[in-house]
Amino acid sequence: MHLICPKQPEHELQSSSVSLFSFRVDHLYTFFVQWSPESIYSKHTSKQDFLKVHPETLNVIDTLLNNSAPKNWKIVTVKQQKRRPSVCSSADSESEDLQPVLVDRSQILKEQHLEQLMNHIPARTQGYPWKLAYSTAEHGTSLRTLYRQMAEIDRPVLMVIKDSDNQVFGAFSSDPFKVSSYCYGTGETFLYSFSPEFQIFRWSGENSYFVRGFLDSLQMGGGGGPFGLWLDADLYRGSSYSCDTFCNRPLSLHHDFTIRDLEIWTFI
Structure with missing residues (x-):
């Protein structure tokens, strides 16, 4: 998978912008490496197998990665974050098997x-x-x-x-x-x-x-x-x-x- 920045017209792409986008790509690259270390990522673009990222997404990732106390957050999967003990389970159960919530x-x-x-x-x-x-x-x-x-x-x-x-x-x-x-x-x-x-x-x-x-x-x-x-x-x-x-x-x-x-x- 390759990571690329949102493309801008050449007349708007000044040297400061280049530095900013390069900095953001580095952050995005770090984010995905931490999220899935077993995968192979590249910061170089290709004709295929690339990921387009919206500027707002880059801003969110910048905020996370610039956090002065990085130990306060961690990257988790949907399964890890949202799965909860089933209502079928006993309230005192300490089973490690997590189940969906049944309303x-x-x-x-x-x-x-x-x-x-x-x-x-x-x-x-x-x-x-x-x-x-x-x-x-x-x-x-x-x-x-x-x-x-x-x-x-x-x-x-x-x-x-x-x-x-x-x-x-x-x-x-x-x-x-x-x-x-x-x-x-x-x-x-x-x-x-x-x-x-x-x-x-x-x-x-x-x-x-x-x-x-x-x-x-x-x-x-x-x-x-x-x-x-x-x-x-x-x-x-x-x-x-x-x-x-x-x-x-x-x-x-x-x-x-x-x-x-x-x-x-x-x-x-």
Whole structure:
């Protein structure tokens, strides 16, 4: 990765400006080296693999690096800074495993589920509290109600299902669920299962049949055959088969399953 300063017109670039920008680049270079020492950085520009930095960002970094008491701050990752103990954890627990904050109580998710899922959701959703957007226990068993609950959401969602065999599985969708005449979503979308051990099934690249919502069903994954995950209008019955989109195995113990509880979480 190469670091470059914001480019200015030549007639404005005086010798003092050159010195200032050189000084700022040195500071920015130091900042990234401290942040990720295992990476290789260069202060020399190239035609590719460079990072453009806004002047305001340089000012912030200058302030940090010129701090007379540098021990008062440190560079941390999003995971280190924002992850907090789960509300599922005991207040007296001193476990080193940090979990996301659940704003609402879950009927399905346990500590082991959160530990695994937290490590696989996209970075842009990590560090945020999880809010329950829909649950069959609270809102009833209706796909139409599920869609209504998603209407005001503009961020990714996590679906969690517990079936009649007490198996837990579901999907992460880059987009909230909705009725659509076409498939939607991105390669961030994935299926997962804890049945019987945790497995995650990411986008295979074969097609883009991530999600499609109908009034009478919700479909995830496909490609010339059954769906990776399919739910009926009453959110009572579902099915899971191997599909080209995710190259997954069936998420439940049986291809066809009965839903006991279903929850959809979003990240706020």
